[in-house]
Amino acid sequence: MDQPTKTKRLAGSRLARHKSLVAYSFILPNYLGFAVFTLIPVVCSVLLSFMKWNGSAAPEWIGLDNYIGLFANIGKLSDSFGPALRNTIVYTALSVPLTMACSLGLALLLNSQIRGRDFFRTIAFFPYIASLIAVSTVFKLLFIPNDNGLINGILKAVSGFTVKWTTEQWGIYFMAILFSIWKNMGYYMVIYLAGLQGVNKELYESAALDGASKWQRFVYVTIPEISLANFFVMIMLIVNSFKVYDVFYQLFAGPDNVLGKKTTILVYEIFAAGLRGNNNFGKASAISMVLFALVLAVTLIQFRGERRFTNR
Amino acid sequence: MNIEKRRNVAVTAVLYIVLIVITLGTLFPFAWMLVSSIKPEVEIMAYPIVWLPSKAIWSNYKEIWTIIPLATFIRNTVVLAVTVTFLQVITSSFAAYAFAKLKFPGRDILFLTYFATIAIPWQAYMVPQFIMMAKYFHLNNTLWSMICLQAFSAFGVFLMRQFFMSIPDELCEAARIDGMSEYGIWGKIMLPNAKPALMTLTIFTFVATWNDFLGPYIYLTKDEVKTIQIGLRMFNTQYNTSYGLMMAASAITLVPLLVIFLAGQKQFVEGVAMSGIKG
Known part of the structure; x- marks a missing residue:
């Protein structure tokens, strides 16, 4: 591979990475809030429904008992x-x-x-x-x-x-x-x-x-x-x-x-x-x-x- | 022909009568609230209704500010509604721009996670959310809890994305060729072109935050952080005997809503049709 093409491609991938980073920066503020305050509680809600937990003792897996x-x-x-x-x-x-x-x-x-x-x-x-x-x-x-x-x-x-x-x-x-x-x-x-x-x-x-x-x-x-x-x-x-x-x-x-x-x-x-x-x-x-x-x-x-x- | 004409007049008359009856029925609770707020206590419950109170008790509107910390409640609600609306509009239009106009790895998967949660009612995960906020973040009894809760909804991202997709890609391309950054395109091209959607999102978020009950009821139990809706509930329990005060405070909370509604009527109606499904 000759030198100019290689640099071009490198520059190209750097540009692509830069573009992706810019895109993620747009999404991050909302997605962070959404992931922490919605996604995590949703997953916890599903898991907790199979557990016995009062908040202080260790949670205990009880299957379908609830x-x-x-x-x-x-x-x-x-x-x-x-x-x-x-x-x-x-x-x-x-x-x-x-x-x-x-x-x-x-x-x-x-x-x-x-x-x-x-x-x-x-x-x-x-x-x-x-x-x-x-x-x-x-x-x-x-x-x-x-x-x-x-x-x-x-x-x-x-x-x-x-x-x-x-x-x-x-x-x-x-x-x-x-x-x-x-x-x-x-x-x-x-x-x-x-x-x-x-x-x-x-x-x-x-x-x-x-x-x-x-x-x-x-x-x-x-x-x-x-x-x-x-x-x-x-x-x-x-x-x-x-x-x-x-x-x-x-x-x-x-x-x-x-x-x-x-x-x-x-x-x-x-x-x-x-x-x-x-x-x-x-x-x-x-x-x-x-x-x-x-x-x-x-x-x-x-x-x-x-x-x-x-x-x- | 004459009979036909007379029949049409009769139909129109019936139509108007029905509409007027419905309208009066719709307005009745508001009218009752306003009149009761200045009535002597004995006349509030009197039957038949006393529409003209024997004397107007305007002092109710003075007393509500001292009997509960109403000014604090209103200040909290305004702070919450403004902050949540601002964050919601900025962050969701920001994210929506990337989802609608940019290509990057993982885009569809990320969007799918938003999409997957629309079917999940907030009430189904409010308990773990509260545990997390109270036990680990120690945010209960702060306004931050409500801001975190309400500012990052999937609804805003959906609404803005849908609208951004209708803006032609060529507009962005042309700006890119002119050397504008993506942030510049978002701020100078997308936002000005999306004014109707922004207005809708602003109004809906503001009203939803202002009226929210269950969220503040769970998180805000101390007087200094309570919102106005929780404050009204205090009249319901502690000051059970004074219906006049309760009605005066209720009327006060409706004023900002009425102003927003009359100012943004068009956006409301368009927004309902535009948003389609909102949980």
């Missing part, structure tokens, strides 16, 4: 994991379709050419960014379970009976779901509006020419055309409902900061097992993995569905 403990205890008096799983799933199963229906309905109303459309949209969106802690307090006061509450006041005036909102199981679900819909409706409405904007107008015209009624046009044109938006909204809602915490905590935890069997949810159980001095890290991590499994299942469905939508 998981077995969770599921074998379901139904026993001391068990709160079972109720948490049930409440989380019921809340998800009810709030997701209801929020979808309300958001889509609102989007349809606000997709038509009406005066003040932007004004209505703006107002519908605001609850989504309003601080949950502040606005949930209002709901809590409106639904005060004795005769003083506004909702009970109305009920009493209209029908003569009142509801113990925070102790009746259905009252608890009702409050949590109503609040979630009110809070999140505007956000999903915006996604639906974006979907509705993409619907081909000619499809409506030809459907109308064929004599399709408004309802038929909605079912056979709108719904299939916005199926991608529908799908995204559903996935996001399910994942966010599995992760719910502040809604239940804020509406139902009293001054003792505790959620009982009727109001507990998965994230609260993780919190209660692993934080605030209850150092049952193995149990907390096992519940974490159950939550993760639920979210992962939905995400996998999402990937499959996305492929179906993009292949169409």
Whole structure:
């Protein structure tokens, strides 16, 4: 190899190395934070779910015992994991379709050419960014379970009976779901509006020419055309409902900061097992993995569905 | 024809009535909050609702500052929200530039690790994260804990990368030929071209940090480091009897959000459509 080519190549590899170093320098600040504060805890969470550890003694590998403990205890008096799983799933199963229906309905109303459309949209969106802690307090006061509450006041005036909102199981679900819909409706409405904007107008015209009624046009044109938006909204809602915490905590935890069997949810159980001095890290991590499994299942469905939508 | 016309008018009227009812329902909790914040205590719970208080108790808005250290809470929240937003925007746009426009060994693997974690909810690793922060870094009860927690999310990198990819490569190439460094291209070409995405990321991060509850609730238990959301919770427990104070403090925390929202409305709406999936 003659001298000039060699130096050239050396210079070339040095240049390549320099280029890579520059690239790494761009990534480093964010990646360092991400690796330390996200990746490492994620790996620890998986490992801890197979261990017994209280933070002071040496951690002990116990295989699946944490998981077995969770599921074998379901139904026993001391068990709160079972109720948490049930409440989380019921809340998800009810709030997701209801929020979808309300958001889509609102989007349809606000997709038509009406005066003040932007004004209505703006107002519908605001609850989504309003601080949950502040606005949930209002709901809590409106639904005060004795005769003083506004909702009970109305009920009493209209029908003569009142509801113990925070102790009746259905009252608890009702409050949590109503609040979630009110809070999140505007956000999903915006996604639906974006979907509705993409619907081909000619499809409506030809459907109308064929004599399709408004309802038929909605079912056979709108719904299939916005199926991608529908799908995204559903996935996001399910994942966010599995992760719910502040809604239940804020509406139902009293001054003792505790959620009982009727109001507990998965994230609260993780919190209660692993934080605030209850150092049952193995149990907390096992519940974490159950939550993760639920979210992962939905995400996998999402990937499959996305492929179906993009292949169409 | 006439019947058709009359029917259309009727449909429009119904449409407006439905919209107005929904809008009133949406606004009702806010209106109730504001009115209750200046009402005498007995009128707050009265049924039917007293919309015009017999006398306005403006002193509630004075008392909230002394009954809990509200000013400290607000200062902490502002410091956190500004720092986190700044770090998030800088570091994630920095990383996103390399992922979108540079070629280097290991790029896809590194990006995959970000991607792999989107499906993992933070709540599923918050316990080990807390152990690490408290036991080994001794950062609990400092604002640093929240900064470390929130400033380096994968979401920002995704959002910025997606936007940078839509900026033509030729722009970078031309700048490189002119002798501009990669840092110069990031600062002078990419950032000015990515203003909508930067605005979206800024607004979303700021609002998320301002409103975050569970993070500060886990890490910040001492009054001098608490944020405003945790402070509101104090009214809920210790000062249970004074709903007026609670409502006044709640209203105060909504003011910055309202200002940001009205100023950045367009970015919010575009951001929701742009970001698509955000956990």
